[in-house]
Amino acid sequence: MIQEFEPEATRRTASAAESSRANRGWWDRNADEYQNDHGAFLGDDRFVWGPEGLDEAEAGLLGPVTELKGRRVLEIGAGAAQCSRWLAAQGAHPVALDLSHRQLQHALRIGAQDVSLVEADAGALPFRDGAFDLACSSYGAIPFVADPVRVMREVRRVLRPGGRWVFSVTHPIRWAFPDEPGPEGLSVAASYFDRTPYVEQDETGQAVYVEHHRTLGDRVRDVVAAGLRLVDLVEPEWPDWNAQEWGGWSPLRGRLIPGTAIFVCEAP
Template sequence: MTDDPNTASPPPSATVRVARRAADADESARASRTWWEDAADAYQAEHGGFLGDDAFVWGPEGLDEARARLLGKPEELRGARVLEVGCGAGQCARWLRSQGVGEVVGIDVSYRQLQHARRIDEQIGAAVTVAQADAQRLPFADGSFDVVCSAYGGFPFVPDAAAALAESARVLRPGGRLAFSVSHPIRWCFPDDPTEAGLVACDSYFDRRAYVEEDDAGRAIYVEHHHTLGDWVRSIATAGLYLRDLVEPEWPEDNEQTWGGWSPLRGRIIPGTAIFVAEKPPVP
């Protein structure tokens, strides 16, 4: 792989079959790492303008943290230490630094995504601290951060939601906050199609088997996991956190962008994103 993020990477491995089946933590992490190494260039080229170089966008609807303030008031974040899980090219982390947050660290399973973070840093002169790591195994000490956040980062790709949230809770200090967004679980009932065909439910909401794309050798090259709303709420509680908010962004009238299965047509009828906001209890 070249060290120049402006040089195109090879295309993603060809998907020859799609399956709904179990995929454990190691297989999921390996598939995510391989997929995003290959897909990072195309992803940033297609969505980089929407995401911005230093903006915090929670999902395809375009809800941004500057308006939502799900991580807390600006004065509360100054001097805080924040971890972004699944940071991609560091857009959210860079925005947090621009708001005066004390320290921000971004992790991503894809080295190629982190190369794009470095490219943007050099272009706009605003550096963020990043490291290659898996959301399921955070390389930080207990109680290291005041806030952990993730905007469609690592959590859609983990098989064990409770274990992943427990890992984020572990690195939170008492009284700290966790906020993360994922595809709204109801979307798993519908085809990933932005047209009217995508408005017909065809799968069970309770089918928790992973969506797996395989190559010609049967190896998983892309894995995404489905957890119901109840699964996420229970996992938050199991991790020892209190759920403070559940945000389902409505599709704004001025957003005409189609992003995969997200579109104005579908977004104005069914929710596309779920954002969970939780807190770790303070020390008694």
């Protein structure tokens, strides 16, 4: 019997091209399992900013819900486009972009008829300058790219002046702790300042999954370097109603340390 190789987890450098290739393949292979495991929590047409369950309908980080009607919105790293479906239900005109073909197939499965789906790399957005009023990303693209400033600059380019860009990522402090939901995940195990990417690689040393760590200050500087203005930084608290565990996120950890950071930015 041939045994499937278990990827080796390591910390090493990974270029933009290697990161993009690895993560496209990983999401294509794992989209079915991801949607099966988390689809019920994410909903088919709900806009959730992270595992804590902060809902855009409540948070209004893109602006008042009543003002979304008619807005052109770009969702980056859209997955199955659940957030875009919610935006469409509010009367917006969303475009859901993702690197993974299989993820976008799930968008078709759940019925994203009112959403334009685009398969493309976030570092080279196939849209004209000023094409969108708003842009958003819920854990999409930004944690997985080697050059986040390039993505930010592309977002700024396609936003109209005054347009808002809101994105959520794993809170940078989480990189200092083990990715465990229980008590073992509450002790610092690594340097917060070690920016070496997390890489899973196959038996030949080829990356099959990559995540890039940036400190909180790095993220702020990335926003500024792209010519954007940081309006707010939201760190959602874990709500009492949420009893789920999702990877390293859990009620235990969520009530003690932040798990998600949401950056609210505007184009000047």
